[in-house]
Amino acid sequence: MLDGDFPQVLRLAAAGDAAAFATLWRDTQPPLLRYLWISAGHAAEDLAAEVWLEVAKRIGSFRGGEHEFRGWLFTMARRKMIDRHRYEARRPVSPTIDGELLDRPAADDTATAALEEISTETALALIATLPRDQAEIIVLRVVVGLDASAVAQIVGKSPGAVRVAAHRGLRTLRERLDGATVTSPGRRGVTL
């Protein structure tokens, strides 16, 4: 998060300053990719590029602080993800997840590594095993850093419904962590 620097960076980026835009991009691209990977899988990088193109076109008309900027950006990301889902529903293809980026959890693997070595990819892979709405809300709250009301505006639910979905997701995760095994890149498996 840029915090106090955000207004200046936003103003410069809106004026066409490439360095300011790069600062915004470096701050927001990682959570954007993680959110899109949870929601759209292999299409995450393509969707992220589309989102940034949209930001570049409309950043001059944006007004608000850093939280509003993130809410605006992730709302665009969610709409593009929904469009992608509709497109894929009309033209179904065999799903191919980018295995180099993240590995999906595999319950039948044995684990030998220590808990402290859990990577970001492994943690996201574990969250991705949740129902899509719960995983989406947990990522928006934990990874992007939005509060319940901001997430509610993005996903089109009430703040209460967002809280309930998040709590259910965390409870499910805790139950799975009690005895589940997650495959991490570079290792055969990690016991959490």
Add this chain to the structure above:
Amino acid sequence: MRLFAASLAEMWSSACRRIPLSSDEAAAERLLAERGVDLEAPASQRTLELVLTAAAGPATERELAGEAAAVTAFLAALEPERAPQHRHHHHRRRRPRRIPVLTVGVAFAAVLALCGTAEAGALPAPLQQLAHQTIGAPAPAPSPAMRDQPATGRVTPGSAGTVTYPAPAPTSPSVGHQPTTPSASPSPTHTDNGHGTDNGRGRSSDNGNGGDTSTPDTPSPTTDSSTPSASSQGNGNGNGNGNGNGNGNGNGNGNG
């Protein structure tokens, strides 16, 4: 119905606000809102905290690999907004070039079509006459009214259903211009009864009055049921005033 649903939702949300979070819910909210591992928490919760902290970890090199491409796309997206004036200049330059070329092309095609029509003689009479005078196109054909005028036939009594057409106008000097009446014209077989005036010098001038005993052979009125024909024979009554110049041999008694 919508108001009722809204009031129900409001009641439900206010009730939820009044109900304090349970310990699990409070822990979940803290997990979602804060990062860091609580060492005093139960093991399962610590594990969950570790997972969430890892998910929100620092950016990886792979995630930041596309920075150059993103900045390039940003600058390219700004380019159309920065250069609208240049595009206007391009439009201003192109339009004057395109319009004359198009106009000249259309005008040339129109002139070609007009000339072709004039050569075919299909223009209206005034235009065709103008084309005839200017570019040497064929002269306009006579109007249909003029062509129909000689063809006004008469039904001859006694010939039911037949139309009597006048014969074409003779090429020889004719008397009068009444197409429906036979014209009396001097013919080689003309028999002239003249009054000779002999002045004794062997020259006589004769003023013949034709039409008395003349029997014009051509032209003659024709009776035809289909097309007028010059070879048909008929009886015609002709009254004409003719001025004939004839050479006649007069026999007269002259007083020299």
